[in-house]
Amino acid sequence: MSEPATLDSVIVRFGGELWLKKAWTKRRYVRCLVRNMKHVLKHHNVEHSEVMRRHGRLFLRTREVAEASSHISRVFGVGSVSPALEVCSNRLEDIVDKSVLLAGDLLGEGNSFAVRCRRVGKHTYGSGDVCRQVGQRVLKELGEYRNLTVDLKHPDIVLGVEVRDNEAFVFNETVKGVGGMPLGTQDRVICILNGDIDSAVAGWLVMKRGCPLVPLYFDCGSCSEEIAGKSALKTAEALLDWAVGFPRWFYSVHYGHVLESIVKNCPSPLTCLLCKRMKYRVAEQIAELKRAEGIVTGETIGEQTSLTIQNLRVLDDAAKRFPVHRPLLGFDKAETERMARKIGTYKTSARSVLGCKAIPHKPATKAKLEEIFKAEAELNINEMTERCLEELEVVGL
């Protein structure tokens, strides 16, 4: 359906959970949401009026209604969005007039339609009055020569009316928003990106719940393929496109020397675990530096041979100061891939398993902490960690 030329506004509804918050939390969250919306619109050069807040809805006026709606629907915390037509008063006659105008654009030969109204505030009419009067006028003015019928249960077209205090809007379409909580309502987290599909999705999920990301990549040098680094960089870019208005830095650690030292000095079945533990240690240091509050990884139970639930315990032991969050813990690979396609990181991620050349033939599946400690005694952990931090590279995206 082509967009009716008459639309001039956008109605924004909050994601489900924002509603459940207490008043003071809600106020803070909505302020954050409005700020993020404005950043996104500015980034895409969409001109618009001030954003008005009325009883659990946000409204804004713009000439580029379609683009504005599409961009806003991808802002975390948005439940749904409707391109709309402003009534410019809350008088019933005006609402009916504008509704008929919109109906004229939308309703085609033989269509059935219904009118639905949501009203908050004090008015001389009820929601039922709005529905009845709009319906009658549409039938009277357009009904006969377009052969229209009213169908309240399964209409072809729904005319929506929102009346909030002094403002009123009429609309037809409702675009589902991405949901979640406004970005920035939680503290920063470090996200270990490998350039694979999983870590990007994990990062996105945590962003969706309000945490800005600090993307961190471990460059394993000769042990990894060159494509991994490029994938990680591109994936970080795609991820941060969801975070307009937030810093766009990418942190890369020269990690080759650590992995080489592990391969050289430690029993091969433990390589992956020792490597991950060292990554956590470095990530903790960077979290401290960047005032982040946690570490996010794309790890899933049983995805790799070494990622057993028992080994996760061994891994977590290395991160004592910050929690390691694994939002994909219960995901199947197919589910992760589906999500990656949705959020736009599938193409930028390296699809095949990134052939880390250090992965042993038979990784330990039930490692004991004592073995790990013994193996780590052969490594100069503090020195390696310090070298990683000294050589930390920061790339602006």
Place this chain on the structure above:
Amino acid sequence: MSEPATLDSVIVRFGGELWLKKAWTKRRYVRCLVRNMKHVLKHHNVEHSEVMRRHGRLFLRTREVAEASSHISRVFGVGSVSPALEVCSNRLEDIVDKSVLLAGDLLGEGNSFAVRCRRVGKHTYGSGDVCRQVGQRVLKELGEYRNLTVDLKHPDIVLGVEVRDNEAFVFNETVKGVGGMPLGTQDRVICILNGDIDSAVAGWLVMKRGCPLVPLYFDCGSCSEEIAGKSALKTAEALLDWAVGFPRWFYSVHYGHVLESIVKNCPSPLTCLLCKRMKYRVAEQIAELKRAEGIVTGETIGEQTSLTIQNLRVLDDAAKRFPVHRPLLGFDKAETERMARKIGTYKTSARSVLGCKAIPHKPATKAKLEEIFKAEAELNINEMTERCLEELEVVGL
């Protein structure tokens, strides 16, 4: 569509990731899957033959094909299931005969159809030959008086043929399986069930990846509503219905005295954090006792006011020996509810937020560890933990 009377077998395909495993891991996983399938079929009194494994498929014969397929599709690790008709040889003529028999049951007036074949092993014919010959015979025997056509792209009915070495099966329908990894391929975890929707879904997700659950409930006595305990018990039952063949125990901790002591002795904004930290401590003890390898909770970032990413760090500090896994970390409430409906725990869970009477008016959102330590100095943590363990109740489900 009514089930054709002729079906006598079930084809079981593995979930996607089972394929990616190395040979020795795959062997162990498939053995576990077969064991779980047998338990489920026995539990539902479905008689069946031995389960055969042939080149990445499992086959079994049964008279109750529909029930068997439905039950097997809900076993973790199953990618998809097809009710089928066994050919009893791998000769091309026999395959064609059986396919025509099945086609006679399935194809109706004016239907279009296609034949698809997957073949592994050495045979005197190729997959293309099977498709062509079956198609020709179906058209010859049924085509004219049922007015059938061949449509390779969008057929009404697909006839599938699976040839594996000496066995061959023909089938039509493919039921999607639940996916995941066979239950029991990972170690046990403690799952803190509150009787709410979230914790049940979190437990299910971890089960889906192979971890058997030990359901643990904290009975907050006078601080919680009675319905919470009942919900938790019923939810545990619904959850463990996904784990036929595994122990069905429910652990309940008398926790009222702990919560009362926290409310009495500590600053009220910290109540929720202190309560959760104590729960983790008790859960750790029980994990040790039951030889579990982790603790699973339904916590989500920002779901409750106290569940900020910063507070998660404060919480994790209390569980030093076992990782706390939060598979719902990045979920919106609506997504969790959708999943709860799918897995059958929505109805048994208490829908509204369970009114814990100890929740403070204004919980801390950015608690500092020092405040927590100071508050905990007023509590007799060891004694409380010990009392919880002494009064631990075990219920057989």
